[in-house]
Amino acid sequence: MRARYIARQPIFDRALAVVGYELLYRGERQGPANVVDGTAATFSVLYEAFIELGLDVTVHGLPAWVNVEPEALTGGAHLVTDPASVVLELLETTEVTPAVVAQVEDLRAQGYTIALDDFVPDDPRASLLDLVQIVKLELPAIAEGDLAAQVAAVRRPGLTVLVEKIETQEQHAEALAAGADLFQGYFFTRPQVLTMQAVTVGTASVLAVLSQVSRADVRLHELSELVSSDVTLSQKVLQAVNSGFAGVRRRVDSIHQAVVLLGLERMRQLVTLVVMAGATGKPHELGRVSLVRASMMVALLGARFPDAPRAQRDAAFTVGLMSTLDAYTDTDISEVAERLSLTEVALDALVHHEGVLGRLLDTVLGYEEDRLPDDEAECAAAAYLQAVRDADARWAVVELETAGVSA
The missing domain is CATH 3.20.20.450 (EAL domain)
Incomplete structure (x- = not known):
């Protein structure tokens, strides 16, 4: 057929x-x-x-x-x-x-x-x-x-x-x-080629926030304090959590409560999305693409490794989510990754497309650009359509709840 x-x-x-x-x-x-x-x-x-x-x-x-x-x-x-x-x-x-x-x-x-x-x-x-x-x-x-x-x-x-x-x-x-x-x-x-002197305030703000939440050694209480210290950011994160975006079925009234319920990695992902949604000078569609890539990474991982642990699924989602940060910040992805102090696994995946997550990312980008061989493309298609459904629903919530966020 x-x-x-x-x-x-x-x-x-x-x-x-x-x-x-x-x-x-x-x-x-x-x-x-x-x-x-x-x-x-x-x-x-x-x-x-x-x-x-x-x-x-x-x-x-x-x-x-x-x-x-x-x-x-x-x-x-x-x-x-x-x-x-x-x-x-x-x-x-x-x-x-x-x-x-x-x-x-x-x-x-x-x-x-x-x-x-x-x-x-x-x-x-x-x-x-x-x-x-x-x-x-x-x-x-x-x-x-x-x-x-x-x-x-x-x-x-x-x-x-x-x-x-x-x-x-x-x-x-x-x-x-x-x-x-x-x-x-x-x-x-794609990132716009900029000199370091031309990096915008919005770009600097995105990198400043993400460099903190992405630290490999960040603790739950540090992440809670970081988000809570920004009134606008904390408000939008709480709105997104209470909208059902993250699957939380109870009312959450504080960032500390959200961090405890979501855990470190999922909270990182949510903060990253909120910051992306508020990025100035970038099309909102870029955030949707970020989510499609992230969801497709998880779907592909599950198809290839059904017993993959939750930590690896979270890491796959994060790598997909961050794969557009070069476009968000108009900075080469290797420089972005260095500034964010990412784990070695995430760094290898994003910059070199190496390791399990790197190969998954290469498949995601290959499907996006129509450069996969037939057998691989057919396997990726189901993951792509599943990701589109999931990403569109999630991004609609993030766009609604984060309207007005200043990156």
Whole structure:
């Protein structure tokens, strides 16, 4: 049976708010993203997202962006979806024929949003720009320094311009300056290269708090005193605990009580999340990615080592959670890890991807970036979807309860 599973990638507006997720097909392939049957892939993604998982679980109510082939549209795959819940992306393999033009016009009349995917200079689909609502410019296909000209060239009244495959903060800044409306890529999980003199107050604050809570020799009473000394931080931690986030079933009225109930490692994790949620200048989606990675680490550990002790599961969660700290602090992960005085196991996992936890982290990142071999990707898929469910529920609570936290 053909492997069928999905991943998702957020799409941001100019304010770095998530406006949708592209659902990315993962299946049997010769190499990365080599989908043999585009029609089958379309049906597979739609089935997974809308029937097996439920749209709210997959993209929590935001539009799902799905790649489609003309044959899939002809086959009626789109008819199982609410037009407001999807954006249909026409692939670069789409040939502009009278039938395709008629399909696009019909879909628009039904209320669907249509995007041209992987649009490049001299694209043969250019005649469709007046029919679709969104065009996705493929950044790697545009010559350095030409992005603004390309945005201007495709600009039409009512046409939204998205720049995709943005891999660095610098590329994102270029796309912003070029006038793009939407942005897609892994740029938000990458640190911006800064000199030490340019490290922001928010960055310094994040590192200051986390360097204390992450100390290998920190004691319960020290952690309690550290959190209690920051009125805003302690308030938000208590709100998160009492919301049910950490599984505590009784009312907690003090940080000391929370520390005793949760234990050292789980309290560290919660404080880390609260600090992340309040980080300034970073998209909230970065916190969600942190939680997905953390939850996926635990799920993979459980699948590979069913008898793994609680301490190792906690360590796996923490490593996944901290794997985005380079992006949060705009500092190389090795420097972040050194500042945080992490255990040798966590340090090896985060910096060198060594040891059991390091190999798990490499699997998590490999699935995220679609570079795993088929057998490994199929095993990781269940852990990923489980992690998405868990992370979305947890992050919604953290975002709500930590609104206004200043990092």
